[in-house]
Amino acid sequence: MPDPSAAKSLSQILEDLAASEEPRISVAQMVERFGGRALGGLLLVFGLACTLPLPPGGTTIFGFPLLLLAPQLVIGARRPWLPSKVRQGSIATSDLRTGLPRILPWIRRVESVSRPRLSFLFGGVGERLIGVVCFILAVVLILPIPLGNILPAAAVSVLSLAxxxxxxxxxxxxxxxTATSVGVLVLAAGLLTRGFHEVLGFFASA
Incomplete structure (x- = not known):
């Protein structure tokens, strides 16, 4: 049976979700809407969510599903598996209507110029590599690093859209x-470590 979602672009599916008359959209409903692209689609949704200005702990909440989804690329899963509690979790449709207008123009622009190419990057090894990278980035996202979510979340979003x-x-x-986000985090960690040692040295010499 043909997948009815395959005829729609990812941006159209996201737009349909935001236009829903239901007050909330569950993760299970998103899986159904994305169809055969559900694994990549969910990675994109949660990756994009982590790029938004969120209250403390927000990236931990949205990063947790990424920890579950990314390894499924590594094992070659075609359909996402999520615990029932996560599948029953939902997002307010009003939040989608607020957040998606900032993101959809970017996705549409990418879709307008994007096409299948360099297919060797999506073979068995290629998809597993994307899964490994997204998992590592998800680990970073769930850590309480101030302003440390933007680049890793953007990298997850771009890789999942790819x-x-x-x-x-x-x-x-x-x-x-990904390389840029790792470099920035390493630099920030180095500066924090240096500052910590300088503070310790100040109190030791006082």
């Missing part, structure tokens, strides 16, 4: 964002 679009050029951009 996976859906089968666009290797987009995947390379996602890897570049």
């Amino acid at each position: 996976l859906v679009q089968r666009d290797g050029l987009l995947a390379l951009f996602g890897y570049a964002l």
Whole structure:
């Protein structure tokens, strides 16, 4: 049986979700709407959620499903598996209507120029590598690092969109964002460590 969602772009599916008359959209409903692209689609949704300005602990909440989804790419899963508690979790439709207008224009622009290319990046090894990278980034996202969510979440979003679009050029951009986010985090950790040692040295010499 053909997948009815396959005829729609990812941005159209997200727009349909925001236009729903239901007060809340569950994760299970998202899986159904995304169809055969549910794994990449959910990675994109939770990755994008982590790029938004969230209250403390917000990226931990949205990053947790990424910890469950990314390893499924590593084992070659075609459909996402999530615990029933996560599948029953939901997002207010009003929040989608508020957040998606900021994101959908970007997704549409990418879709307009994106096409399947560099297909070797999405073979068995390629998809598993995306899964490993997204898992590592998800670990970073659930850590309480002030302002440490933007680059890792953007990298997850780009890699998941590349996976859906089968666009290797987009995947390379996602890897570049990953390298940049790792570099920034390492630099920040180094500066914090140096500052900590200087403070300790100040009190030791006082």
